[in-house]
Amino acid sequence: MSLYLHFPFCKRKCDYCDFNSYADLESLIFPYAEAIKAEIKTYLPQSNSIRSVFFGGGTPSYIPVRILADLLLFIKENFRLAPDAEITLETNPGTISGSELAYLKTAGFNRLSIGLQAAQNRLLNGIGRIHSREQFLSVYKAARDTGFSNIGIDIMFGLPGQLLQDWDETLEQVTALEPEHISAYGLQLEAGTKLAADIAGGLTQLPSEELVVEMMQRAMDHLLRKGYRHYEISNYARPGFESVHNLRYWYGGDYLGFGAGACSTVNNQRWSNIKEPWTYVRRLSEGVSVIAEREELDVQTRAIEALMLGLRLRDGVDLRQYQNEYGINLFETAGSELKSLSGQKLITVNDSRLALTDAGIILSNMVIGKLLNGI
Numbered sequence: 129m130s131l132y133l134h135f136p137f138c139k140r141k142c143d144y145c146d147f148n149s150y151a152d153l154e155s156l157i158f159p160y161a162e163a164i165k166a167e168i169k170t171y172l173p174q175s176n177s178i179r180s181v182f183f184g185g186g187t188p189s190y191i192p193v194r195i196l197a198d199l200l201l202f203i204k205e206n207f208r209l210a211p212d213a214e215i216t217l218e219t220n221p222g223t224i225s226g227s228e229l230a231y232l233k234t235a236g237f238n239r240l241s242i243g244l245q246a247a248q249n250r251l252l253n254g255i256g257r258i259h260s261r262e263q264f265l266s267v268y269k270a271a272r273d274t275g276f277s278n279i280g281i282d283i284m285f286g287l288p289g290q291l292l293q294d295w296d297e298t299l300e301q302v303t304a305l306e307p308e309h310i311s312a313y314g315l316q317l318e319a320g321t322k323l324a325a326d327i328a329g330g331l332t333q334l335p336s337e338e339l340v341v342e343m344m345q346r347a348m349d350h351l352l353r354k355g356y357r358h359y360e361i362s363n364y365a366r367p368g369f370e371s372v373h374n375l376r377y378w379y380g381g382d383y384l385g386f387g388a389g390a391c392s393t394v395n396n397q398r399w400s401n402i403k404e405p406w407t408y409v410r411r412l413s414e415g416v417s418v419i420a421e422r423e424e425l426d427v428q429t430r431a432i433e434a435l436m437l438g439l440r441l442r443d444g445v446d447l448r449q450y451q452n453e454y455g456i457n458l459f460e461t462a463g464s465e466l467k468s469l470s471g472q473k474l475i476t477v478n479d480s481r482l483a484l485t486d487a488g489i490i491l492s493n494m495v496i497g498k499l500l501n502g503i
């Protein structure tokens with residue numbers, strides 16, 4: 129079992145962001161933390177051992193550290209945490225100091241996921257990030273000085289105005305720091321964001337599709353050369369530092385999510401909470417359920433998810449095991465697709481293991497879509 133705690137608070141909303149996060153909601157932080165505790169209590173007792181805890185958002189590092197430490201203590205008191213449990217804090221430069229990081233390290237956080245996104249201040253400004261490259265370097269150094277030995281850095285390609293040279297520089301500078309984990313995400317343009325409006329209004333534009341593909345290829349080549357294992361479409365790690373928490377999602381494991389909009393999946397039951405933090409707080413203070421939606425995952429849905437998520441992993445999916453679990457023999461139901469995609473060198477099928485190639489990763493949506501037709 130893994131635990132996720134959602135903190136929907138940000139200093140400012142980034143231009144491309146459509147996550148459940150809000151600026152100017154600081155007055156709700158303390159009652160929200162109390163509401164999370166109240167929600168956790170509704171799921172106790174739990175006998176499962178907890179392998180990972182993830183404080184995500186939003187910007188959890190924007191929350192006063194005493195509140196974060198208090199919540200972690202509450203979790204430790206109420207769940208059975210494995211001795212080597214991975215405990216991650218999503219961190220944004222410009223929201224936390226060295227002494228605060230030291231405090232959180234002592235409280236038990238053992239992994240940081242720091243959002244840099246780009247090594248050029250003009251690009252950071254262009255997407256409305258609150259921080260500069262220098263602030264990122266300072267928080268990274270502080271984290272190392274404090275003794276954090278498991279740090280992930282998030283970077284993005286396909287940003288407005290981003291040149292190939294910018295991306296190469298970002299990759300160079302990030303790998304020079306030798307973090308244990310690197311997430312390299314392609315920017316997704318989401319409807320309703322400021323960036324989408326700016327693009328529609330002709331104020332800015334995104335790089336061409338060819339350039340974005342080249343950036344993705346450069347990330348794969350560069351990070352491989354620097355000793356990172358490309359273990360998931362957007363994620364790279366030094367051996368042994370793959371994110372335990374994210375692997376839980378990709379392998380379809382159970383997790384409990386707490387907080388506004390958080391989703392949980394346990395024993396083929398899935399539910400998600402109401403999105404608005406103020407309603408979440410109010411309902412918990414009234415002792416009312418915060419669950420907005422519930423569904424039972426039937427075998428068909430689980431089979432689709434297992435293929436979609438499993439193919440995101442470079443290790444891919446064992447088709448024999450898949451058949452045992454879901455009763456679907458993809459060699460029969462998607463035989464012609466497997467043959468055609470393999471002929472185009474987009475997938476490999478070794479023994480019974482199906483995986484995407486580098487070219488297949490770049491076209492992953494199309495490839496996975498075709499294979500899903502066989503379910």
Ligand code: SF4
Pocket residue numbers: 137138140141142145146147149185186187220
């Ligand atoms: S910091 Fe993250 S969650 Fe907050 S607005 Fe920016 S992208 Fe969204």
